[in-house]
Amino acid sequence: MGPNHDSTRLLVHGASGRMGRTVLRLCAEGVPGCTVVAAVSRSPSQRVVDGVPQFAVRELAGVPDFDVAIDFSLPEAFDPLLALCRARGAGLASGTTGLSDAQQAALDAAGTAIPVLWAANFSLGVAVLEDLVERAAAALAGWDCDIVETHHVQKKDAPSGTALVLGAAAGRAGASPRFASLRAGDVVGEHLVQFTGAGERLELVHRATSRDVFARGALLAAARLRARGPGRWRLRDLFQPA
Numbered sequence: 001m002g003p004n005h006d007s008t009r010l011l012v013h014g015a016s017g018r019m020g021r022t023v024l025r026l027c028a029e030g031v032p033g034c035t036v037v038a039a040v041s042r043s044p045s046q047r048v049v050d051g052v053p054q055f056a057v058r059e060l061a062g063v064p065d066f067d068v069a070i071d072f073s074l075p076e077a078f079d080p081l082l083a084l085c086r087a088r089g090a091g092l093a094s095g096t097t098g099l100s101d102a103q104q105a106a107l108d109a110a111g112t113a114i115p116v117l118w119a120a121n122f123s124l125g126v127a128v129l130e131d132l133v134e135r136a137a138a139a140l141a142g143w144d145c146d147i148v149e150t151h152h153v154q155k156k157d158a159p160s161g162t163a164l165v166l167g168a169a170a171g172r173a174g175a176s177p178r179f180a181s182l183r184a185g186d187v188v189g190e191h192l193v194q195f196t197g198a199g200e201r202l203e204l205v206h207r208a209t210s211r212d213v214f215a216r217g218a219l220l221a222a223a224r225l226r227a228r229g230p231g232r233w234r235l236r237d238l239f240q241p242a
Contacts, residue, residue: 007035008223011066011090013081014073015039015054019095022215023070024052031216033223038063040081066090068222075099082110091115091225093218095122097161111232115225119235120161122217126191127235129206130169133193136202137173143197145175150182150190158183166193 010027014020020041027036028050036052040063044054055063060080069085071078071094078096082103085092091114094107099118110116119127137145147170149163158181159167167177170193177193189208194201208214217235224238 007033008226009035009037009065009067010219010222011063011069012036012039012052013069013071014041014077014096016041016044017072018211019072019215019218022211023072023218024050026212026215026219031219034219037066060084067226068093070094070218070222071096072218075103078103079106082106082116085116086110086113089114091117091222091228093117093119093122093222093225095119095214095218097157108232111230113230115228115231115233117221117225117233117235117238119221120165121189122214122221122235123189123206123208124217124220124235124239125206125208125213126162126166127217127239129191129193129204130166131236132204133166134169134173136193136195136204137170137175140195140197140202141174143175143195143202145170145177146180146192146194146196147177148180148182148192148194150184150187152186152188153183155183160189160191162189162191166191 012020012023027034038053038055040055042057044056047054057077068091071081073096075098107116107118147163147167149160159179163179170177188211191206193204221235221238
């Protein structure tokens, strides 16, 4: 993956989904330092859209060379993509939810050869929130910890992947988080982590008002991932000096 070209060459996997479409739109609008070389979806209706070659999932092996794959797809499509990234020596930034323990273990194994990143949420604010939650839980031993997440009515999984990641951060510091999920209207995503002690309460809140924040975070992560060596990286790792 030696950078002998300035722009990070991206493969967008899951291109027909909400996040895939947002990533492609932002790149078409002109994200500095990123070039989409191919988009992969289940059954593309056109061969080229806005200058980007379109590939069906079954044609994955035929995509052109790329530096990093951005993946917002489904668990059943994940394994072939990870295998391709390893074969090509390319990085992988994945936001696909619902991965099995075996698939997460495969990511760990791939990290010995290529830079990989999986994140339930690519918002930079949530990356900071995860750190704050862990620090707060460590400092507030014995306090109740509750995580309330709110999303649009179409979201099926509950608690959200982000809520589970925040809960894991609290758990690492000794807290035992409880979860509540709300589905309402077209809410993009809100997460409240509440610590309650005797006579006082601390609330840490993140609100996303546009899906663009997740796509921008994924694009920034992909560019940073390209500069890293092999490893299983976290989003917040990529915003530390290499």
